[in-house]
Amino acid sequence: MLFRSYFAVMQWKSNKLTYLKKQYADELYEFYEKGEANTILSILIKSFFGFSRIDIALNPDFRLSESEMLKLHFAVKELKNYKPVQYIIKKTDFLNVRLMVNESVLIPRPETEEMVSLIIDRDKEEGLHVLDIGTGSGCIAIALAKNLKNPEVWGADISAGALSTASKNAFFNEVMIHLSEFDILKPTEPKALGEFDIIVSNPPYVTGSDKVLMKENVIRFEPHEALFVPGDDALLFYRAILYFAGEHLVKNGRIYFEVNELYGEKVTGLLSSQGYTSVELFKDINGKNRFVSGVKG
Numbered sequence: 624m625l626f627r628s629y630f631a632v633m634q635w636k637s638n639k640l641t642y643l644k645k646q647y648a649d650e651l652y653e654f655y656e657k658g659e660a661n662t663i664l665s666i667l668i669k670s671f672f673g674f675s676r677i678d679i680a681l682n683p684d685f686r687l688s689e690s691e692m693l694k695l696h697f698a699v700k701e702l703k704n705y706k707p708v709q710y711i712i713k714k715t716d717f718l719n720v721r722l723m724v725n726e727s728v729l730i731p732r733p734e735t736e737e738m739v740s741l742i743i744d745r746d747k748e749e750g751l752h753v754l755d756i757g758t759g760s761g762c763i764a765i766a767l768a769k770n771l772k773n774p775e776v777w778g779a780d781i782s783a784g785a786l787s788t789a790s791k792n793a794f795f796n797e798v799m800i801h802l803s804e805f806d807i808l809k810p811t812e813p814k815a816l817g818e819f820d821i822i823v824s825n826p827p828y829v830t831g832s833d834k835v836l837m838k839e840n841v842i843r844f845e846p847h848e849a850l851f852v853p854g855d856d857a858l859l860f861y862r863a864i865l866y867f868a869g870e871h872l873v874k875n876g877r878i879y880f881e882v883n884e885l886y887g888e889k890v891t892g893l894l895s896s897q898g899y900t901s902v903e904l905f906k907d908i909n910g911k912n913r914f915v916s917g918v919k920g
């Protein structure tokens with residue numbers, strides 16, 4: 624199998640990177656929109672060989688070695704199977720944080736960056752105790768640990784694999800976060816945790832009926848337990864987190880949620896019904912209802 628794949632790569636008329644990029648882009652147009660295909664191919668080339676689009680244009684005669692050609696060939700093959708480019712290169716950026724990612728964690732989204740930026744802009748106190756529920760790669764917890772003023776940050780997740788990835792990312796980014804494994808749907812488990820000034824979560828909120836609307840690369844590769852709610856109860860995790868916050872969020876503490884744009888009003892109503900004040904619904908950069916915050920009364 625390896626020999627056949629290698630032989631196929633050697634059939635290229637040139638090992639010039641400019642030529643290979645064009646050929647592979649043409650192939651990827653069958654699987655992705657043109658702009659997306661070019662972007663993910665540029666990400667691969669930058670990650671593998673250190674060449675940006677400008678570098679390629681300025682060095683049109685740059686040639687890859689046989690092993691480099693083979694590496695690119697296999698990566699494009701994975702892209703044709705809709706594997707996300709972040710999982711192929713095993714890293715991504717989130718605000719000012721470089722993260723390792725794998726199939727045990729969700730790939731951080733730009734809208735989650737917006738929520739973290741909102742917290743950083745609004746919560747200026749020093750020494751805040753912060754809990755990120757469903758921490759995954761640790762993107763939220765690590766970014767807050769790096770950008771708030773001397774916080775104590777915890778990250779919780781049901782997945783041991785996710786917590787392992789978050790731990791490595793915290794070490795790589797030289798921040799201290801406390802990690803805890805528990806199931807937020809089992810409220811007796813996290814009793815040992817103390818109180819927090821901020822609780823933040825981007826919980827699972829995709830229902831089974833919404834699943835058909837999602838992209839193939841998400842369905843095939845990203846962890847389903849971090850995406851989908853059991854059944855069609857889109858608010859399941861929000862209620863569970865608010866129940867947890869009843870004991871673990873301090874009075875006047877703030878809660879932040881990322882939400883499905885279709886359920887923003889329902890989540891704000893849920894917070895209000897639980898006695899939260901200053902409940903706000905925020906839109907993301909695309910004008911979609913995406914974040915909810917409230918203050919515990």
